[in-house]
Amino acid sequence: MKTSIATVCLSGTLADKLRACAAAGFDGIEIFEPDLVAAPESPSELRASAERLGLSIDLYQPMRDVEGVDEPAFLEVLRRAEAKFALMRELGVETVLCCSNVGTATIDDDDVSASQLRRLGDLAARYRVRIAYEALAWGRFVDDYRRAWRIVQLADHPAVGVCIDSFHILSRGHDPAAIEQIPGEKIFFLQLADAPTLSMDVLSWSRHHRLFPGEGSFDLVDLMTHVVRAGYTGPWSLEVFNDTFRQTDAKRTAVHARRSLRHLEDAVARRLGDDAPGGLALLTDTTPPVEIDFVEIKAEDASAVEALLAQAGFTSRGRHRTKPVTLWTSGRARVVLNEQHARGLAPHIAAIGVAVQDAEALTRRADELATPRAYRRTYAAEQPLDAAVAPDGTELYWADATAGEPAWVGEFEHGASAVSGAVEGVDHVSLTLPWQVIEESVLFYRSVLGLRVTGTTDVPGPQGLMRSRVMSSADRAVRLPLNVAPPMTVERGHAVGLAQHVAFACGDVRALAAAAAARGLEFLRMPDNYYDDLAARFDLSPERVQELRSLRLAYDRDDDAEYLHCYTRTVGEVFLEFVERRGGYDGFGAGAAPVRLAAQGAMTASAGSVRS
């Protein structure tokens, strides 16, 4: 598979973009005309730079408003086109994208459009370039790829073909199956973009909210099976207009973009099965994680977290034999407290470990997806764990699943033996991300770990609205709610003042809450108004409400499924939650979240953050 990316996807100067695309391993680029116009380099200089970087220039784009016009307007089109065709020769690019007319179209007639494309094709042929005609979703008359293909058939010119763009097809809900009726060699180009489901005007949606494949809601795997079956062999090219990617570091975005195509290629090859052409590569096969192996909380001084864990009935399993790291366990929940290289850091979630069926396979897959590796100094006879760095900086470790305790637990010394506590495992780990990395994070957890977006919510808090996307494994053994922090709370790429948390699963959270309170754990106090509202909302008996209130438990119900949970106070940038799910409850108590945010705000308003 040959890969390509439009320069409009990335931030920076055209020279920056070329370097970033090459470094990320793209084979080619589409040059977005405004990027060229703003560049100080001449076309021949850009051609030479691309050549040196090993990038082909696959497309020049866009030429607008070329057909469906009256004769005087068309003569003006030809004049303009000739200047651009000459430029393309200098750039060494063979294909130009011509969009269906939006601004100047006056004639709604396939024959007129076809005859104008044919004349444009004659001119293009003289410059040895070719025209990929694309139906824009908001084209004045031509807004459907099937009509664009009819016009190209009528034009019947070797230099005139179609460009297939996933956004323009799927945003309109058009069936991509008819792509298979276009001979592959007449599909001159392919542009891919994903997008979230949004009901807004399609132009704004297209210009601001496109995403890389795998980050949105489009079924690009289905579309690509049709493109492949049509016999298309050109580049798979990304054209993603997105306000965020326009701002973020081009090198990083390019790697992220390249990963999206690698993941798509794998999914398409699997969907096609034996029909997959030879050029499509599979990723190493893996299965989603079996459970959370451990959560690591890092801090210069983790003693406040230790105190909470002890009060919650965790067992101290001792200290690591070579590092200032301690382990606390209860049931299958394992919390690592790491004070190494943590000067000035307040407690925060630094790493998550997951248990998988085949750790070696996951390592290969992560490499194939160009995932940045986490480095951790290990010493002889220590268990080497494979790890990656997630887009928000959290480290992700993986190891083979075991029935008992994993081998690395043996590296901890002088602790007590495991006893069964009220906590049975990790229910979920909730991360707070700056808004810049949410899309990249969704793709990361989806492509590397095989998690899926299983829910989205907006949680209003005193500092703004927090948008939450839940990534889970199909069996819910691993749940990672990703909370997007309001922009005002982000400083230097860090979300400040919005705590992350680890939620532990309990069989009986009331017993845990009572026992922990007896050991001195002061749970976050939910206001009386909250309990009065619970009574009104759910018709709970006064006794039941009184029990919840006295144990400081939050409550939610969804049909017959129930959720009981309570929160510790925030320590640094992290707090703990204890949850009991009844009757298959699948949410996270969204009703309590704004109340919790307000209560935490009241408790930590003057504390600030010491994370550097």
Add this chain to the structure above:
Amino acid sequence: MKTSIATVCLSGTLADKLRACAAAGFDGIEIFEPDLVAAPESPSELRASAERLGLSIDLYQPMRDVEGVDEPAFLEVLRRAEAKFALMRELGVETVLCCSNVGTATIDDDDVSASQLRRLGDLAARYRVRIAYEALAWGRFVDDYRRAWRIVQLADHPAVGVCIDSFHILSRGHDPAAIEQIPGEKIFFLQLADAPTLSMDVLSWSRHHRLFPGEGSFDLVDLMTHVVRAGYTGPWSLEVFNDTFRQTDAKRTAVHARRSLRHLEDAVARRLGDDAPGGLALLTDTTPPVEIDFVEIKAEDASAVEALLAQAGFTSRGRHRTKPVTLWTSGRARVVLNEQHARGLAPHIAAIGVAVQDAEALTRRADELATPRAYRRTYAAEQPLDAAVAPDGTELYWADATAGEPAWVGEFEHGASAVSGAVEGVDHVSLTLPWQVIEESVLFYRSVLGLRVTGTTDVPGPQGLMRSRVMSSADRAVRLPLNVAPPMTVERGHAVGLAQHVAFACGDVRALAAAAAARGLEFLRMPDNYYDDLAARFDLSPERVQELRSLRLAYDRDDDAEYLHCYTRTVGEVFLEFVERRGGYDGFGAGAAPVRLAAQGAMTASAGSVRS
């Protein structure tokens, strides 16, 4: 006019919000239920706090899904309602907002809804509260205020009336004229919000993008004339769900919100003319500014700007008699370079002066709008200028217009006499704002100065997309493009690295460019690709293009109107532009802006910002 505001408009805790509303001079508040539920204070404590702060609690909101349901579901509604009515008594609030059913409605029948509202009214009456029934724009069956009013008529209960909400009426394009057919005493409440024109699903539009009156596109003046004519005498209450206001300081947002109502009240009173009821107050009448009086650039060391001005043919008019401030003029363009209290500051636009017909009247109007005043130390015999601080921190001065030079020019000594230069005046001042203050800025310039939004554009640059809103006086004597910086470029509320600029109007910019270049001014170089594209786009002769290229001029054309302009390099955070408008050209050369941003990025990539 009695004013009110929903607590959902503001950030922070409920206690923060109450204090902010009182400080901004609101008469009352609507309590948004989730704010109450999350508050640690009891309802009676909140009631006492509001009383002490001089705020009435005008509305409790919302109760959802109360009508159009079957009998078992309605019994559940009554149970839930009774708990809330009891709470309302404790809070001391008389009116509850009941929205038309979205989630549970199964019966599309006005009689059923009316009979259920009547029974709810009976219950409400027992608690001495009343129900304001509102048609949500996305109600399952009831989504039009006229239908809500029919149902209330059928319910025929003294405790049941309607709530009029501008968003739900105007977002659907419903004609507000029928409001006049509702007796004023049956309009139990009025909620006001503006909004930008967006084509998106109305629920998302409503939840995230509402604005305060005067910041969006809704004709709220028209709507309010109907409400007033209906005889409504209750509070004018703001209910604005907005992702930005949820994050920004509540005190500041409350002042801004209060200003929006003051401005609306004035506009409604003027529209009603002699029909205006006694309670509506007018703002002091003013006319839009006549011209830009001066632009002040502030810096620890302004010498680099001085050099540019000298090269552009400005005259040095000397030094201020008491301050380290110099004045440069050309024609009616006056630039003040201020080195006072500027330690560590790079050159930036610190203040704009405008000439007005009646400065004293504008001062009164600014006070009536609770505009923050700028303070500047003045000494005896100096011209006192009135001034306000715009939302982005730029100071805005005003003084009476004069035919000749304004009196304050006389405070500058030892300079040359005015000679006529090629620059004739200030064409526009372009400010770069952090995204948090754009709405507030639009309202500020609109309500205080009487400017209007006369254009909006998106300008893509290497650091992201810059959204631009142009504020102008009707005669275009004053033009202020406000550019919203991409969030990634905002640090501590300041947009960093995106320069602001002053554009000077010239009769012959080619002559100016040639003369300035001869004096050593090195204009920003536009790339050759830009000129090649100009030739292709506008069919300019090679000679014409060569002239533009050699003078480093940018060019735009709109029908027969033309725009020629050139830029200096960026000095600190500011650069200068020289523009010539021909044939009534009314834009800003949007095509050149991304090219300019790229060229500036290349020149200043390593310079950074020293503004503190």
